[in-house]
Amino acid sequence: MIGIRHRHAGEPTLDARAFDLLCLTMACVLGVHAAHLPWWLATALALVLVVRWWQRRQHAARSPLLLKLPLLALLAVAVVFHYGTIFGQQPGSALAVGLLVLKLLESETPRDARVGVSFACFGLMAALLFDQGLVATFVVALGLLPALATLRALEPAQTPASLPRALVPGLALLATAVPLALFAFALVPRLSSPLWGAANGADARTGLSDRMSPGNFTQLLTDDSAAMRVSFDGPPPAPEQRYFRAYVMWLYDGRTWEHVKLRRADGRMRPLETLEATDATGYRVDLEPSDRTVLPALGMPLQAPADARLSPDREVFSQQPVREPLHYELRSALYYRLQARLPEAARRFALRLPRGFNPRTHALAAQWRVRYGDDEQAIVAAALALFHDGGFSYTLAPAPLGRDAMDDFLFSTREGFCEHYASSFTVLMRAAGIPARVVTGYQGGYWNPLGNYLLVRQSDAHAWSEVWLDGRGWVRVDPTAAVRPERVSLGAAAAAGDQLGWAQSGWLASMRNHWDVVNHWWTQGVIGFDALRQRGLLTPFGIRDTGTGMLGVLLAVGTALFVAIGVGWALWRRERPEPLRQALRRLETRLARAGITRRRGEGPQHYLRRAARALPTQRGELERLMNRYLDLRYAHDEPVPELLRQFQRAVREFRPRRVVK
Amino acid sequence: MRDALRRLQQLAERRLPALTRYRRPEPMPIALHRRRIYIVPTGFGIGFTILLMVMLVGSLNYANNAALLLTCMLGAAGAASMLVAFRALDGMTLASVRAGQAIAGSPLALTLEFESSRPRSAIRVDLGGACQAFAIDAAGRADVTLPLATATRGWQPLPRLRVWTTWPLGLFRAWSWMHPEQSVLVWPRPESGGPPPRLPADEGLRPRLHHGEDLAALRDYRSGDPRKHIAWKASARLGQLLSKDFEQPESRPEWRLDWRELEGMDNEARIARLARWLGEAHAQGRRHSLWLPSQPIEVGSGPGHYARCMSALASLP
Numbered sequence: 008m009i010g011i012r013h014r015h016a017g018e019p020t021l022d023a024r025a026f027d028l029l030c031l032t033m034a035c036v037l038g039v040h041a042a043h044l045p046w047w048l049a050t051a052l053a054l055v056l057v058v059r060w061w062q063r064r065q066h067a068a069r070s071p072l073l074l075k076l077p078l079l080a081l082l083a084v085a086v087v088f089h090y091g092t093i094f095g096q097q098p099g100s101a102l103a104v105g106l107l108v109l110k111l112l113e114s115e116t117p118r119d120a121r122v123g124v125s126f127a128c129f130g131l132m133a134a135l136l137f138d139q140g141l142v143a144t145f146v147v148a149l150g151l152l153p154a155l156a157t158l159r160a161l162e163p164a165q166t167p168a169s170l171p172r173a174l175v176p177g178l179a180l181l182a183t184a185v186p187l188a189l190f191a192f193a194l195v196p197r198l199s200s201p202l203w204g205a206a207n208g209a210d211a212r213t214g215l216s217d218r219m220s221p222g223n224f225t226q227l228l229t230d231d232s233a234a235m236r237v238s239f240d241g242p243p244p245a246p247e248q249r250y251f252r253a254y255v256m257w258l259y260d261g262r263t264w265e266h267v268k269l270r271r272a273d274g275r276m277r278p279l280e281t282l283e284a285t286d287a288t289g290y291r292v293d294l295e296p297s298d299r300t301v302l303p304a305l306g307m308p309l310q311a312p313a314d315a316r317l318s319p320d321r322e323v324f325s326q327q328p329v330r331e332p333l334h335y336e337l338r339s340a341l342y343y344r345l346q347a348r349l350p351e352a353a354r355r356f357a358l359r360l361p362r363g364f365n366p367r368t369h370a371l372a373a374q375w376r377v378r379y380g381d382d383e384q385a386i387v388a389a390a391l392a393l394f395h396d397g398g399f400s401y402t403l404a405p406a407p408l409g410r411d412a413m414d415d416f417l418f419s420t421r422e423g424f425c426e427h428y429a430s431s432f433t434v435l436m437r438a439a440g441i442p443a444r445v446v447t448g449y450q451g452g453y454w455n456p457l458g459n460y461l462l463v464r465q466s467d468a469h470a471w472s473e474v475w476l477d478g479r480g481w482v483r484v485d486p487t488a489a490v491r492p493e494r495v496s497l498g499a500a501a502a503a504g505d506q507l508g509w510a511q512s513g514w515l516a517s518m519r520n521h522w523d524v525v526n527h528w529w530t531q532g533v534i535g536f537d538a539l540r541q542r543g544l545l546t547p548f549g550i551r552d553t554g555t556g557m558l559g560v561l562l563a564v565g566t567a568l569f570v571a572i573g574v575g576w577a578l579w580r581r582e583r584p585e586p587l588r589q590a591l592r593r594l595e596t597r598l599a600r601a602g603i604t605r606r607r608g609e610g611p612q613h614y615l616r617r618a619a620r621a622l623p624t625q626r627g628e629l630e631r632l633m634n635r636y637l638d639l640r641y642a643h644d645e646p647v648p649e650l651l652r653q654f655q656r657a658v659r660e661f662r663p664r665r666v667v668k
Numbered sequence: 669m670r671d672a673l674r675r676l677q678q679l680a681e682r683r684l685p686a687l688t689r690y691r692r693p694e695p696m697p698i699a700l701h702r703r704r705i706y707i708v709p710t711g712f713g714i715g716f717t718i719l720l721m722v723m724l725v726g727s728l729n730y731a732n733n734a735a736l737l738l739t740c741m742l743g744a745a746g747a748a749s750m751l752v753a754f755r756a757l758d759g760m761t762l763a764s765v766r767a768g769q770a771i772a773g774s775p776l777a778l779t780l781e782f783e784s785s786r787p788r789s790a791i792r793v794d795l796g797g798a799c800q801a802f803a804i805d806a807a808g809r810a811d812v813t814l815p816l817a818t819a820t821r822g823w824q825p826l827p828r829l830r831v832w833t834t835w836p837l838g839l840f841r842a843w844s845w846m847h848p849e850q851s852v853l854v855w856p857r858p859e860s861g862g863p864p865p866r867l868p869a870d871e872g873l874r875p876r877l878h879h880g881e882d883l884a885a886l887r888d889y890r891s892g893d894p895r896k897h898i899a900w901k902a903s904a905r906l907g908q909l910l911s912k913d914f915e916q917p918e919s920r921p922e923w924r925l926d927w928r929e930l931e932g933m934d935n936e937a938r939i940a941r942l943a944r945w946l947g948e949a950h951a952q953g954r955r956h957s958l959w960l961p962s963q964p965i966e967v968g969s970g971p972g973h974y975a976r977c978m979s980a981l982a983s984l985p
Contacts, residue, residue: 117838121712121838125715125716125719126719128719128723128742129719129722129723131738132723132726132727132735132738132739135727135732135734135735135738136730136732136735139732139733139734139735140734143734144734144737144738147734147738148738148741151738151741151742151745155745155837158836158837158838158839159835159836159837161838162789162790162833162834162835162836162838163790163792163801164789164790164791164792164801164802164803165789165790165803166787166789166803166805176836180745180748180749180752180836181741181745183745183748184741184744184745184747184748185741185744186744187740187744187747187748188737188740188741188743188744188745189737189740191740191743191744192733192736192737192740195724195728195736195740197728197731198728198729198731201729201730201731202725202729203729331731533733533734533737534733534734535733536733537731570747573747573748573751574751576751577751577752577754577755577758578702578758608695
């Protein structure tokens with residue numbers, strides 16, 4: 008982009024307004040990309056932009072080549088230094104934004120400005136690859152305004168306007184473009200599989216992990232973004248039933264719980280855990296991209312949705328990591344008996360604890376076992392009672408734990424959140440000889456009455472335990488509920504205390520409801536409008552499956568219709584003919600019927616004189632009309648309304664009488 | 669390449685009169701309407717379309733609907749700009765053309781008066797090699813002055829004008845041809861040197877006194893000096909009356925320029941010589957008359973008279 012290029016001789020240079028707008032365009036591109044650029048690069052580019060703007064404004068000078076080439080080299084080095092490569096989405100966009108800003112250094116002619124604006128549009132679009140939320144898209148669309156204004160400013164001979172006013176016509180143009188854009192958006196056939204590469208949104212997307220160690224939920228629990236939205240066929244389940252199961256974790260190494268695929272000793276898959284269900288709830292989930300394959304499911308899923316499978320532990324996994332918003336339908340049991348008979352291998356695994364950790368916890372569990380004998384339910388109750396009455400508190404900022412993490416937690420710090428409670432409870436159970444495992448997922452959610460759906464946020468992430476009791480199978484036990492019952496009945500926000508409490512009351516809550524409905528609509532209707540949805544687009548019109556050909560035909564026909572409307576608008580002459588001219592034309596038509604046509608290039612005076620000669624009986628009348636017309640036309644800048652009305656009336660009343668020969 | 673294009677254009681004009689009929693002269697006022705406005709994408713427009721295609725494929729590939737929506741918006745806005753380009757010309761009227769004065773070989777200032785019922789921006793008009801951009805203001809009028817190259821004296825029909833615009837985004841170019849049925853008069857080119865006109869013998873001996881315009885000096889008042897020539901302020905300072913003395917220009921004899929006296933020269937040489945004499949007479953402020961076979965012009969002076977003489981000379985057959 009930068010280099011010596013033959014310039015068209017005589018091509019005018021950019022005027023100050025066009026250059027200001029070009030700088031503004033580049034600043035917008037830089038702004039929408041700033042979030043994912045390294046801060047020092049963004050700052051440096053902003054500095055280059057401002058200096059270049061100031062330099063051209065003050066000195067109207069070109070930047071020397073000696074400056075441009077080292078800057079270009081520096082940019083390439085910086086990108087490679089930070090990302091290690093120049094290929095890929097992140098380094099590519101960093102390089103593109105840098106090149107755009109450096110392009111300003113050599114932008115002197117309208118041609119340069121047009122090239123710059125084109126690539127700026129591309130840069131704006133590239134920003135959406137990182138975040139296609141409602142706000143981000145809106146901001147990027149606003150970034151088009153200076154781009155369009157720059158293109159306008161390149162045209163010669165315009166009435167000058169202030170800088171903000173210069174942006175308005177672009178807004179009007181975009182507003183008129185909205186209907187056609189939405190139409191095309193709905194009908195442009197989507198690709199069922201990408202032509203090259205794959206979207207990589209893998210970077211730093213928070214979400215449930217398949218590992219859990221105390222403390223690694225903290226980031227998640229303060230993340231207020233939506234995880235999924237669930238709408239139910241019937242009424243929503245009671246708050247204490249809103250457990251969305253994601254991962255079942257068996258493996259514990261003394262610090263971290265891990266989700267692993269358990270296989271039987273002979274290497275084959277374990278059979279699906281048996282399920283006896285007494286009820287079923289149908290619901291639909293709109294899952295935000297998580298970059299993982301797990302699909303959270305309410306209660307205990309009865310069977311996997313299409314394109315997904317059930318694991319032996321009845322977790323639901325999709326075939327592909329969820330990189331786009333995903334919609335799935337499920338049926339789940341809220342009251343059930345899971346795995347009534349536990350195979351011996353599974354029992355052994357569900358009791359396994361690492362050796363040499365947490366001696367005090369082991370001692371406490373052994374003590375309970377002695378006290379309650381075979382009454383496993385009593386042991387569970389004892390553990391819950393310990394959490395409830397043992398001086399434990401719920402906090403998102405617990406004290407750090409040492410090597411014997413569970414000992415530290417149970418006997419000294421006594422503060423933590425769901426991870427700590429689920430983990431310590433499961434360890435206690437295993438130490439006491441009760442098969443137990445950790446389950447992570449989401450619990451609670453926020454019922455949005457406007458949209459009739461349950462909004463589950465990342466901050467609703469939760470961990471609990473399942474213990475296997477003889478005759479009852481795997482039973483869900485939520486030790487956090489023992490410490491902080493409102494965590495379960497009201498949700499994460501209530502449990503965290505006052506931190507989020509302000510958002511729960513009054514108009515703020517209502518605003519949040521509305522805002523989330525809009526977001527939901529955006530996610531569902533725009534971001535999640537994929538090939539599948541598009542095929543079902545015409546279902547209301549009785550067409551079940553809309554193929555690519557059909558979409559193409561519809562797109563062509565509809566676009567032609569829009570073009571017709573647009574051309575109609577362009578051809579429609581808004582200006583009404585001037586009343587005086589209209590009146591004269593009326594008179595001409597009447598006289599023409601009497602055989603006196605106005606000749607080409609004949610003035611009104613000459614014409615009316617001729618008419619007066621041809622119609623001697625009405626000579627006086629015609630001469631009066633002529634004088635009135637000439638007076639109205641030439642004696643005043645603007646025809647006097649009163650006289651104009653008189654003239655119009657006189658024309659209306661004039662009837663040429665045929666000359667009788 | 670350029671020749672081939674021109675040949676193609678000529679062929680189109682011959683074979684497709686329906687498309688090109690407005691290129692023939694027509695009486696003014698000339699109003700532009702949909703049947704005579706043409707639109708094609710500019711080079712930038714084609715480039716921008718390719719960019720939009722790349723953006724479309726990219727957003728489809730990454731299944732990024734927000735980017736797709738943005739691309740659709742840009743595309744639709746570009747398409748709408750085509751209609752705006754059309755409307756920039758539609759309904760515009762060339763009301764009249766005023767021609768300036770020029771001698772053959774030098775450019776003639778041509779003033780085009782455009783009218784419109786609404787303001788318009790960034791319209792350009794091409795005439796020969798010259799191009800001028802203009803805007804029509806809220807009053808609905810714009811005067812555009814363009815130089816018209818001239819070669820020979822006499823009536824010269826106006827060439828075709830191209831009115832065009834790339835408003836508003838530079839993606840599309842709308843244009844129309846206007847060919848006003850009007851001719852402009854080009855004055856003859858004076859010869860570069862030659863003899864002065866022959867003066868009648870009796871004239872030139874009888875100088876006439878003229879009062880000049882410029883103040884030359886102050887002198888003592890002489891009775892009979894007009895009162896308005898008295899320098900009152902200076903008189904008051906000196907205590908005696910002083911009069912302003914005005915320069916007395918050397919009076920010049922009238923030139924009676926006559927076509928018939930240049931017997932034996934060919935027409936154009938005669939015209940060139942007369943033009944030179946007219947020019948000299950005008951420059952010296954000399955009164956002159958001109959006799960031509962088409963019309964005799966009485967003695968006179970000043971720009972109006974000079975223009976009348978030159979125009980008469982120019983329109984000689």
